[in-house]
Amino acid sequence: MDGVFLVDKPAGVTSRDVVNKLSKQLGIKKIGHVGTLDPFATGLLVVVAGKGTKISPFLEKVDKQYIATLKLGIKTDTLDLEGKIIETKEVPELDKETITNVLKSFVGKLDQVPPMFSAIKCNGVPLYKLARSNIEVERKVRTIEIYKVRLISFKGDEIRFSVCCSKGTYIRTFGEQIAEKLGTVGHLIKLKRTKVGNFNLKDAHAPNKIAACHLIECTEALSHMDIVVVDDKLTADIKNGKTIELSNHDQQVLFVDETNNVLAVYEKINDNIYKCVRGLF
Numbered sequence: 001m002d003g004v005f006l007v008d009k010p011a012g013v014t015s016r017d018v019v020n021k022l023s024k025q026l027g028i029k030k031i032g033h034v035g036t037l038d039p040f041a042t043g044l045l046v047v048v049a050g051k052g053t054k055i056s057p058f059l060e061k062v063d064k065q066y067i068a069t070l071k072l073g074i075k076t077d078t079l080d081l082e083g084k085i086i087e088t089k090e091v092p093e094l095d096k097e098t099i100t101n102v103l104k105s106f107v108g109k110l111d112q113v114p115p116m117f118s119a120i121k122c123n124g125v126p127l128y129k130l131a132r133s134n135i136e137v138e139r140k141v142r143t144i145e146i147y148k149v150r151l152i153s154f155k156g157d158e159i160r161f162s163v164c165c166s167k168g169t170y171i172r173t174f175g176e177q178i179a180e181k182l183g184t185v186g187h188l189i190k191l192k193r194t195k196v197g198n199f200n201l202k203d204a205h206a207p208n209k210i211a212a213c214h215l216i217e218c219t220e221a222l223s224h225m226d227i228v229v230v231d232d233k234l235t236a237d238i239k240n241g242k243t244i245e246l247s248n249h250d251q252q253v254l255f256v257d258e259t260n261n262v263l264a265v266y267e268k269i270n271d272n273i274y275k276c277v278r279g280l281f
Helices: 015-026 050-060 096-104 127-132 171-181 232-239
Strands: 003-009 031-034 042-049 064-072 074-076 085-088 108-112 142-155 158-165 186-196 226-229 252-256 262-270 273-279
Touching (some): 003 015, 003 050, 015 031, 031 050, 042 050, 050 262, 050 273, 096 142, 096 171, 108 171, 158 171, 158 186, 171 186, 232 262
Antiparallel strands (some): 003 042, 031 042, 064 158, 108 142, 252 262, 262 273
16 A cells, blocks of 8 residues: 555554554555654644655645644643643733734744654654653754644633644644743643644544545645656656656656656756656656
């Protein structure tokens, strides 16, 4: 099986747990996932299988949407409800207008320092493993973008909001940043991913319900890209990694053959000349 599965991940399991389950369930050896969801998080997990693992880099770059619940007044070392409390702070008197304005103030480019409890690696070791050993290392600031953020509800010391953001955004860190701007501290108690690029949570299935019929072929999975259908001659050239001349196309294109099999992703290098960046056959 070559393609993508959309999984509705439950809370309490890791993204790797889901992948391992599907590997046994469907008898797939070559399988992985795009974009890690923390154990406490739920929602859309994109699982790639077979040749689908080759398209992972092009699925990781897409925008994502989440619904999160932020609890104010308490900060944990993991920035979520699974961590240890490391700070408490009084929550100022807030109203809907104040919170809405603060949320809107984040729209645009935003600098974030990835949390220690993350899958980012330092010298080959995931940061969360270092964090569990009480080792903290310097992390590079990354610039992400918040496209849209909306207050869903506000009650007591809990804020529920939705956010559309660029790849690489840590919603736990974003929650911390929101709390700081409101004059307090906070941590996430709920997080659900609702969209990854063109994929929607409503089209996902629970891990134990996933079957071969739910496979999304690579061409459909990459439908957000500029797709170019080529004949047999160009197919041979593409398989040999030759540069291709194209006009009136995007910076990056997906080549497919006449039977809709994915061939490769090419990128424009100058004028109308494209070179191969990833073979998919």
